[in-house]
Amino acid sequence: MTYPNILIVEDEAKIAALLSDYFKTENFNVFIISRGDRVLGFMDQQPLDLILLDIMLPGMDGKKILREIRKFSSIPIIMLTARIEEIDILLGLELGADDYILKPFSPREVVARVKAVLRRTREDINPEKIIIGPFSLSPQCHEVKINDRVLKITPNEFGILKTMVSRPNRVFSRGELVGRVQGYNFDGYNRTIDTHIKNLRKKIAAHLPGTEVIHSVYGTGYKFSLTLD
Ligand code: CA
DSSP, X not given: OOOOEEEEEOSOHHHHHHHHHHHHHTTOEEEEEOOGGGHHHHHHHSOOSEEEEESSOSSSOHHHHHHHHTTTOOOOEEEEESOGGGHHHHHSTTTOOSEEEESSOOHHHHHHHHHHHHHHHHHHHSSSOEEETTEEEEGGGTXXXXXXXXXXXXXXXXHHHHHHHHSTTXXXXXXXXXXXXXXXXXXXXXXXXXXHHHHHHHHHXXXXXXXXXXXXXXXXXXXXXXXXX
């Protein structure tokens, strides 16, 4: 069995160390970051199952980090806050934390809440997943993983990729793909799709060097295919 990877973002070293000890006792793999501006870069390097995120942090505050992460990932996030009046904002749609823990807390309570959130999110995510080769798409949370690493993509790129991945080898015209993209500019839609495709290819290539999965079909459009031409 694999043990969950948890990231603790907390600038008070004593609190971070205390939490870390409790989670290690429970067989979690624990990572600690004390600066807010290191979190996004760290997520690129290390697959994580959950983030415990303090709000007052040097570099970047927890709310900003939460907002940035939600642009590309639905990873479970539990906020640590001393201010009860912030809770509605943290859990609201705009920020989208999964839970919060009020400071001061008992480490035992934190561990219990983390386990509960992990159980809940695992149940939520599994039913609606599209898996093909190294790709795994979760339509409900707009998340794409390649070999278990999250691909940072925009909602429009997700819509295009999901459309194509759902029907491998089928050719989609630009017009069809436009239908999946919200808020496009009709006058320039062909160019818009081409730009999204170009960006998608670049992002996918970073995870799968040398493998082309989005193929241009001359005069028609694009298709997703894992087989080599
Ligand atoms: Ca703090």
